[in-house]
Each structure stands twice: as C-alpha cells, then as structure tokens.
Amino acid sequence: MLLSLLPFYPLISFLLIVLLKKQLSWWQTSVLSVGAMLICAITSLVLLNTLNQAPDGVITSHLWRWFSLSDGDSFASVNFSFYLDALSAVMICVVSCVGFLIHLFAAVYMKEDENFSRFMAYMNLFIVAMLILVLADNLVLLYLGWEGVGLCSFLLIGFWYQEKANVLAARKAFIVTRIGDTSMAIGLFMLFNSLGSVNIVEVNELATAQWQVGNNDAYWICLLLLGGAVGKSAQLPLQTWLPDAMAGPTPVSALIHAATMVTAGVYLIARMNGLFILSPQVMNYVAWIGASTLLLAGFAALVQSDIKRVLAYSTMSQIGYMMLALGAGAWSAGIFHLMTHAFFKALLFLTAGAIIYALHHQQNIFKMGGVLKRLPFESGLFIIGLICLMALPGTSGFFSKEAIIAHLWSSPTAGQALWWCAILGALLTSIYSCRLFFIAFLSKERFSHQVENLSSVGLKISLITLAVLSLVGGFLAPDLSTVFAKASQEVSHMVEPQWLHAVAIATPIIGIVFSWFYFSKYRSVEPMNYQKAEQNQNPIVRFCFSGLGFDRLYEILLIKPFVAIARLNKRDVVDQLVMSLTWYIGLWRDVLVYSQNGLMRWYAAAFAIGLVCFIGGWLL
Amino acid sequence: MTAIPLEHVLILACILFTIGFFGVIVRKNTLFMLMSLEVMLNAVGVAFIGAGSVWQQADGQVMFILILTLAAAEVAVGLALLIRLQQRFKSLDIDCLSQLKG
Amino acid sequence: MIVRFASIESLFYLAALIAIIASLKVVTQKNTVHALLYLVVSLLAVAVCFYLMGAPFAAGLEVIVYAGAILVLFVFAIMMFGLKNDETKYAPQSKGLTIWLGPCVLAVLLLVALLFSFDSADIQQQLNATVISSKEVGILLYGPYLLAVEIASFLLLAGLVAGYHYAKPDAQGGHL
Numbered sequence: 003m004l005l006s007l008l009p010f011y012p013l014i015s016f017l018l019i020v021l022l023k024k025q026l027s028w029w030q031t032s033v034l035s036v037g038a039m040l041i042c043a044i045t046s047l048v049l050l051n052t053l054n055q056a057p058d059g060v061i062t063s064h065l066w067r068w069f070s071l072s073d074g075d076s077f078a079s080v081n082f083s084f085y086l087d088a089l090s091a092v093m094i095c096v097v098s099c100v101g102f103l104i105h106l107f108a109a110v111y112m113k114e115d116e117n118f119s120r121f122m123a124y125m126n127l128f129i130v131a132m133l134i135l136v137l138a139d140n141l142v143l144l145y146l147g148w149e150g151v152g153l154c155s156f157l158l159i160g161f162w163y164q165e166k167a168n169v170l171a172a173r174k175a176f177i178v179t180r181i182g183d184t185s186m187a188i189g190l191f192m193l194f195n196s197l198g199s200v201n202i203v204e205v206n207e208l209a210t211a212q213w214q215v216g217n218n219d220a221y222w223i224c225l226l227l228l229g230g231a232v233g234k235s236a237q238l239p240l241q242t243w244l245p246d247a248m249a250g251p252t253p254v255s256a257l258i259h260a261a262t263m264v265t266a267g268v269y270l271i272a273r274m275n276g277l278f279i280l281s282p283q284v285m286n287y288v289a290w291i292g293a294s295t296l297l298l299a300g301f302a303a304l305v306q307s308d309i310k311r312v313l314a315y316s317t318m319s320q321i322g323y324m325m326l327a328l329g330a331g332a333w334s335a336g337i338f339h340l341m342t343h344a345f346f347k348a349l350l351f352l353t354a355g356a357i358i359y360a361l362h363h364q365q366n367i368f369k370m371g372g373v374l375k376r377l378p379f380e381s382g383l384f385i386i387g388l389i390c391l392m393a394l395p396g397t398s399g400f401f402s403k404e405a406i407i408a409h410l411w412s413s414p415t416a417g418q419a420l421w422w423c424a425i426l427g428a429l430l431t432s433i434y435s436c437r438l439f440f441i442a443f444l445s446k447e448r449f450s451h452q453v454e455n456l457s458s459v460g461l462k463i464s465l466i467t468l469a470v471l472s473l474v475g476g477f478l479a480p481d482l483s484t485v486f487a488k489a490s491q492e493v494s495h496m497v498e499p500q501w502l503h504a505v506a507i508a509t510p511i512i513g514i515v516f517s518w519f520y521f522s523k524y525r526s527v528e529p530m531n532y533q534k535a536e537q538n539q540n541p542i543v544r545f546c547f548s549g550l551g552f553d554r555l556y557e558i559l560l561i562k563p564f565v566a567i568a569r570l571n572k573r574d575v576v577d578q579l580v581m582s583l584t585w586y587i588g589l590w591r592d593v594l595v596y597s598q599n600g601l602m603r604w605y606a607a608a609f610a611i612g613l614v615c616f617i618g619g620w621l622l
Numbered sequence: 623m624t625a626i627p628l629e630h631v632l633i634l635a636c637i638l639f640t641i642g643f644f645g646v647i648v649r650k651n652t653l654f655m656l657m658s659l660e661v662m663l664n665a666v667g668v669a670f671i672g673a674g675s676v677w678q679q680a681d682g683q684v685m686f687i688l689i690l691t692l693a694a695a696e697v698a699v700g701l702a703l704l705i706r707l708q709q710r711f712k713s714l715d716i717d718c719l720s721q722l723k724g
Numbered sequence: 725m726i727v728r729f730a731s732i733e734s735l736f737y738l739a740a741l742i743a744i745i746a747s748l749k750v751v752t753q754k755n756t757v758h759a760l761l762y763l764v765v766s767l768l769a770v771a772v773c774f775y776l777m778g779a780p781f782a783a784g785l786e787v788i789v790y791a792g793a794i795l796v797l798f799v800f801a802i803m804m805f806g807l808k809n810d811e812t813k814y815a816p817q818s819k820g821l822t823i824w825l826g827p828c829v830l831a832v833l834l835l836v837a838l839l840f841s842f843d844s845a846d847i848q849q850q851l852n853a854t855v856i857s858s859k860e861v862g863i864l865l866y867g868p869y870l871l872a873v874e875i876a877s878f879l880l881l882a883g884l885v886a887g888y889h890y891a892k893p894d895a896q897g898g899h900l
Contacts, residue, residue, distance in 0.1 A: 599720065600721060601717055601720050602717075602719060602720075603655075603717075606643075606646055606647055610643060626736050626777060630736075634740045634744070637744055638747055638770075641744070641747045641750075641751055642747065651756075653801070653805075654750075654751070657760070657763050657798070658751055660767075660794070661763070664767065664770055667770070667782075667786075668774075671779050671782050672777055674779065674856065675777040675778045675779060675854065675856065678856065679856075681864060682779070683781060683782045683856060683861045684864050684872075687782075687785065687865065687876075688869075688873075690785060690786075690790070691880055693790070693794060694880065694883065695879045695883030697797055697798070698797065698886070699883050699887055701797060701801040701887070701891075702890035703890050705804060705805075705890070708804075714805065
C-alpha cells in the first residue's frame with residue numbers, strides 16, 4: 003500500500019502547484035513541494051525497513067493493467083505495477099532522501115526567481131518520473147519513467163529560457179539522449195520479440211533459462227540497452243550533453259545531472275543483470291566505455307574554469323566508475339558507488355551553488371580565490387565533498403571506490419588494463435579536485451563584491467545532512483546479495499599481487515601531494531596573472547578544455563552534413579517538384595487562353611482535331 | 623442490291639465531307655463557309671442514301687429528307703445573319719466575329 | 725454501241741468524280757458566283773449518284789430543293805451584298821466564256837452520264853430491280869418517323885421566323 007502511493011505524493015504536489023500557480027505564495031509552494039518530498043523520504047525509509055522483514059525480500063504492488071501485448075500465441079500484459087527489491091529500495095531511498103534535501107535547498111535558493119512555482123513543479127514531476135523508472139516492474143513502464151526524466155531534464159536545463167545558450171543546451175541534451183533512447187526502444191522491441199515478455203523478473207529468468215552464454219540475441223539486445231544507458235548516463239559516445247546541461251539552475255544540476263537521473267543508465271544495466279551476464283562481450287564493452295569515459299572526463303576536468311563544469315566532468319568520471327564496476331561484474335559495488343556518489347556529489351553541487359550565489363553568480367574559479375576565509379561554513383562542507391570525491395580513507399567514497407577497484411584485477415570481463423585505468427582515474431580525480439580547491443578557495447580574493455550569505459535554516463539543514471551522509475555513507479553499504487545472487491561470479495583473489503590495495507589506497511594521497519607542489523603558484527599569496535592562466539593557449543589544454551574535441555567531431559561528422567542537407571532542402575527539392583506542376587498547369591493555361599480566341603474557324607478546327615483523336619483512339 | 627459497293631459510296635461521302643470541312647476551316651468568307659457546309663450536309667446525305675440502298679431500306683431516304691429540311695432552315699438563318707454581318711461590319715470576314723473570346 | 729462500255733458502276737464513278745472536282749472548285753474559288761455555279765454542278769452530280777444508287781425520289785428532291793430552292797436563296801443573298809466589296813473584289817476578272825467553261829464541261833459530262841443510264845435497257849432493268857420507291861418513303865415518313873417530320877416542320881418554322889427577324893434592317897429594331 004505504501005509502495006503504490008510513493009510516486010503519488012510528488013504527483014499530487016505537482017498537480018496542485020500547476021493548477022494553483024497564481025494563488026500560492028512562496029511559503030505555500032515550498033511547504034507543498036518539500037512536504038511531499040519529506041513524506042516520500044519517510045515512506046521510502048519505512049519501506050526499506052519493511053523490506054528487511056519481507057519473507058522473500060520483495061514487495062510488489064499491482065495498480066492497474068496498462069495494456070496487453072500479444073504476438074499470436076503468447077500474451078503478455080503490461081501492468082502499472084511496482085516491484086521493490088533491495089536494488090530498487092536503495093534507489094528510492096537515494097532518490098527521495100537526496101531529492102528531499104535538494105528540494106529543501108532549492109526552496110531557499112530559488113526564492114527570488116519569478117518562476118519559482120514552475121521550478122518546484124518541474125522538480126516534483128521529475129521525482130515522479132524517477133520513482134516510476136526505479137519501481138517499474140516491466141520495461142515499458144520503466145521506459146515511461148525514462149522518458150519522463152528526460153523531459154524534466156530538458157525543461158529544467160532550459161528553465162531560464164530567455165537566454166539562448168540555455169535553450170541550446172537543453173535542446174542538445176534532449177537530442178543526444180534521444181539517440182540513446184531510440185536504441186533502447188529498439189532493444190526492448192527485440193527483447194519482446196525473442197522472449198515474449200517485458201516483465202523485468204520474467205525476462206531475467208527466461209533469458210537465463212533459454213539462452214546460453216554468448217547467445218547472439220542476448221548480445222544485440224544488451225548492446226542496444228547499453229546504448230540507452232550510455233545516452234542517459236553521459237558515457238563515451240554520447241557524453242557531450244552533460245557539461246552543457248550545467249546551464250540549468252544549480253539544484254537541478256545537483257538532483258538530475260549528478261545524483262539521480264544520470265545514474266539511471268547504471269540502474270538499468272544492474273536491473274537487467276540476468277541478461278547482461280549472458281553476454282560477457284557486452285560486459286567487456288561496458289567496462290571499457292566506463293574506463294574511457296572516466297579518463298576522458300578526468301582530463302577534461304583538469305583544465306575547466308567553470309566550477310560547475312568541473313563538477314559535471316567529475317560526475318561523468320564517477321559514473322564511468324560505476325559502469326566499470328558493472329562491466330566487471332561488481333554489481334553491488336557499482337550500486338554502492340551510485341549511492342555514495344549521489345550523497346557527496348549533491349553536497350558538492352549544492353555547496354557550489356551556495357558559493358556561486360554568495361559571489362553574485364560568479365562561476366569562474368579564476369575570478370574567485372580566498373573563498374575559504376570569506377565563506378568558512380560553505381568551504382568546510384565543500385572540503386568534505388571533495389575528500390569523499392577523492393576517496394580518502396574513512397569517507398564514503400573510499401569504501402565504494404575501493405570496492406570497485408578491488409574487483410577489477412581478476413574479473414573475467416575486466417582485467418589488469420582496466421585496473422590501471424581506474425587507478426589513473428583516481429589519481430586524476432584527486433589532482434583536479436586539488437586544483438579546483440587551490441584556485442577557488444586559497445590565495446587572495448579576486449572579486450570586488452560584498453559576499454551575500456544565504457543564511458537560511460533549511461539550507462543549512464540540507465547541507466549538513468548531506469555532509470553527514472557523505473561522511474558516514476560508507477557504513478550504510480546496502481546488502482544486494484539477494485538481487486545479484488545469480489549474477490555474481492566466483493572470483494579467485496589468489497593470483498592477485500599483495501600491493502594492489504596499498505596502491506589503490508595511496509593513489510589519492512599521491513595525487514594530493516603532487517598537486518601541492520605542482521599547483522603551488524595557485525595557492526601562493528602573491529598575485530599572479532590569472533587572466534593568462536585562464537586563457538591558456540597551449541593546444542593540448544585547449545583540446546582538453548573542449549572535452550577532448552567531441553563536440554567538434556560531432557559537428558563535423560553529423561551536424562554539418564545535416565545542416566547542409568537541410569540547406570539544400572530549404573530550396574526545396576520537393577517544392578521544386580510541386581512548382582513544376584504549377585508551371586505545367588500554367589503552360590496549359592497559356593495554351594488554353596491562346597486557343598480561346600473567339601475565331602470561329604479555330605474552334606471548328608479544334609473540333610475536327612478532337613474528332614480525329616476520338617475516332618483514332620476508338621479505331622486503335 | 624445495287625451494283626455499287628457500299629465502301630465506294632462511303633469513300634465518296636468521306637471525300638466530299640472532308641472537302642467541305644476543309645472549306646469551312648480555310649475560307650474567311652462566311653458565304654463560302656455556308657456553301658462548304660452545304661457540301662458537308664450533302665456528303666452525309668450520300669452516306670445515308672448509300673446505306674439505305676444497300677440494305678434496301680427506305681430509312682436512308684427519310685433521313686436524307688430530314689437533312690434537306692435542316693439544310694434549308696440552316697441556310698435561311700445563316701444568310702439572314704450574313705446580311706446583318708454585312709450591314710454591321712461592311713465585310714463578310716468571319717474573323718470580325720471574335721468577341722466570344724475569353 | 726456505247727452502252728456496252730457503260731455500266732452502273734462506271735457511271736457512278738464518273739458522277740462521283742465530277743462531284744468531287746466540283747466541290748473542290750467550290751471551296752477554292754475566289755469568285756462567289758462561280759463558286760455557286762460549281763456548287764450547283766456538285767449537287768447535280770450527287771443527284772445522279774442518288775439516281776444510280778436506286779433512289780430517284782431523293783435525286784429529284786436534291787435537284788428541286790437543293791439546286792433549285794436553296795441555291796436560289798444563295799443567289800439572292802449574293803445579290804443583296806453587292807459583289808463589289810468583298811473577297812471577290814480581288815479575284816481576277818475573267819472574260820467571256822472562260823468563266824462558264826468549267827461548270828459547263830462538268831454539267832455536260834453529267835448529262836452524258838444521265839443519258840447513258842436512260843438509254844441503256846440493261847441499266848434500266850438493274851435500276852428498276854433495286855429502286856426504293858417514293859411510296860415506301862412516304863409510308864415510312866408518315867408512319868414511324870412522324871415525330872421527326874413534326875420536328876422538321878418546327879425547325880423550318882423557326883428558320884423562317886429567325887430569317888425574317890435577322891434580315892430586318894437595323895433601323896427597324898434589335899441589334900445583332
């Protein structure tokens with residue numbers, strides 16, 4: 003009962019806000035939306051508790067039948083029903099708890115905005131879609147949620163639609179993820195075609211029962227589903243939308259583009275583990291996509307100047323870790339990292355938002371400097387977020403990331419090369435985190451405005467809660483063994499060298515020490531030419547700054563030809579055909595006008611010609 | 623059954639008809655057009671009479687008589703119109719009457 | 725003697741040839757009166773054809789109504805127009821008999837053909853065998869074709885009225 007109600011709290015709030023938009027004051031809107039989220043969060047925690055007592059570790063709730071599918075002999079109904087097991091329980095807790103905290107923050111942060119109620123309505127709608135995505139017991143319902151979050155993402159990136167750049171970013175995000183969604187839809191069709199069911203549990207069971215490992219159908223279906231996951235989670239070929247998505251308000255970046263929506267791809271792969279385990283080749287692709295994304299994003303994050311873009315690239319890189327974990331078969335570790343990442347990345351984004359607000363919407367780190375002295379509270383929280391991101395021992399990031407890295411070396415679908423990639427990624431993470439911290443928080447202040455502190459209780463509560471969760475999240479490791487019982491592989495750790503763990507733990511610290519000396523000029527008190535540092539003309543730096551040139555590549559490969567075709571079509575090939583018709587008709591009009599000349603003999607001749615044609619045709 | 627084959631009668635009718643039609647189209651003088659029309663009607667009469675004599679039926683001649691009345695009426699009206707035309711345009715040129723164009 | 729060379733067919737073809745030549749002359753003549761004369765010849769030739777095809781009644785009508793009445797109507801009309809100011813003005817002024825020569829030759833040829841057909845007993849016999857008498861035509865005309873006859877009479881009446889109306893001078897009313 004509780005389960006079936008879960009997505010309806012934010013839905014009701016969304017509807018009320020949309021319908022009563024004009025009548026509600028800031029206070030009422032906030033209470034409505036944040037209150038709905040609070041109920042959601044409490045319900046999720048209660049559900050998590052009940053799930054532990056449930057006999058088979060599963061709670062289901064059937065609402066109504068949506069429609070039924072049939073392909074001749076077999077018959078499958080698509081239901082509006084929810085399925086809660088340990089995996090989705092973790093997800094709903096993350097979504098609703100982090101969602102609640104971010105709503106709380108957003109209510110304060112967006113108070114001045116004239117479209118405040120629209121913002122809160124979209125946020126609530128997003129939570130509805132995300133909960134449907136997570137709780138869906140069949141892939142069609144999941145796809146509904148999947149598209150719903152995509153829509154909300156689009157609406158919220160373009161929330162300040164008066165500026166063209168935001169609209170372009172929203173459009174880009176929508177189109178790029180649409181590519182992945184299309185691939186996923188095709189995958190779903192193939193899945194239904196070959197297994198005759200879209201129910202997630204059934205699909206996993208049927209696939210294990212009917213297909214051998216390495217089955218061709220399984221390979222293609224997994225590859226297509228991976229396409230969807232890659233689009234939504236901003237992984238390698240389709241990652242370009244995420245940095246631009248930072249055009250939206252900061253709470254949106256925190257909620258959608260860091261904590262929840264972008265991890266939907268990870269969730270999808272984990273959900274379909276029974277299918278993916280049948281196709282080790284695709285698992286290997288998943289691992290390699292994750293690894294290459296995390297390195298690419300790491301390099302790009304090293305040279306960014308916008309604080310939110312640094313965090314965006316870091317998000318991509320952390321999701322890369324999750325993908326790597328899934329590809330290596332470390333399902334639980336991947337989901338664990340998803341959870342901890344949601345906590346500390348939400349914290350980082352919200353703190354960054356608070357700092358940006360205090361500095362009058364200044365996002366460029368080269369124009370900040372000395373924030374530590376001016377905003378000690380926010381800075382402290384930011385440091386907590388950063389050490390979690392770097393995975394220093396004792397923090398939540400440490401537990402989850404080490405769990406992933408420990409799995410890689412001897413996994414059959416990963417291997418040593420990927421282990422080294424992960425270590426390099428961890429090193430990059432600590433270096434770019436340090437660079438960000440040194441440039442923005444140390445040294446002298448380079449801004450002239452008075453800082454404007456957001457001193458609201460709600461805001462502080464949400465930030466502190468998130469900080470606490472980030473720190474202790476490591477001890478909340480979910481027990482997912484029931485979900486992944488079939489999919490977990492027997493891995494022998496016998497052949498691993500002894501120094502692996504030591505290296506993994508030492509890597510972030512090495513990175514910090516390296517940055518301490520390498521970026522010494524950034525933390526020195528002497529004034530230096532930041533203008534020059536920002537506009538670094540080194541081609542390699544420029545290349546990394548542009549996200550390793552993927553935007554440019556896609557522009558040359560796809561956008562230019564498309565625009566060229568569109569230009570060509572603007573002069574209208576089809577229209578030319580239609581115009582030729584009018585020309586033809588005009589020609590006949592001229593002929594007829596000429597023939598309508600009033601000359602008696604002419605008419606008689608025309609009559610004769612007609613008669614000749616008629617008789618000739620009749621004779622032939 | 624006459625000795626003259628129907629084909630030849632019809633060929634004669636066709637030739638006369640074509641000549642008459644040629645005249646209607648080519649001549650600008652309305653009077654000549656009327657005469658050409660007479661030739662054409664005559665050709666039709668030949669065809670009827672020929673067919674009637676081949677099948678030994680009187681219908682052909684009946685039709686010829688009807689055509690004859692038609693020709694008489696047509697000539698009467700046509701010549702009356704020609705008189706008006708002459709009075710009005712001082713010419714019998716049919717191309718003067720081109721006000722029917724769109 | 726000559727009769728042996730003549731048969732219905734040859735006479736028919738001769739008359740047909742004359743009709744065609746005369747019709748061509750009608751169409752190509754410049755002088756209206758000459759054209760009219762050729763038209764008379766053409767009609768007479770066609771009348772001979774009718775006669776040879778076994779329709780003497782039709783042949784008679786052709787000569788009386790067409791060549792007699794309708795052509796006279798044409799002649800009156802031409803006289804009304806005055807030949808000074810039309811196409812005929814530019815026509816070459818032929819002199820003497822040459823104008824009459826063509827129609828005369830053709831008419832004489834026709835007469836010869838007709839005479840042959842009357843002269844030859846053989847041909848007469850054949851024609852009598854195939855002739856459709858005017859009695860049959862009359863029975864048919866006032867039997868099944870009565871309605872057509874009525875319509876034709878209406879048509880003639882309409883032609884009469886229209887001819888009268890149109891031919892009135894402008895001053896006395898109406899305009900074309």
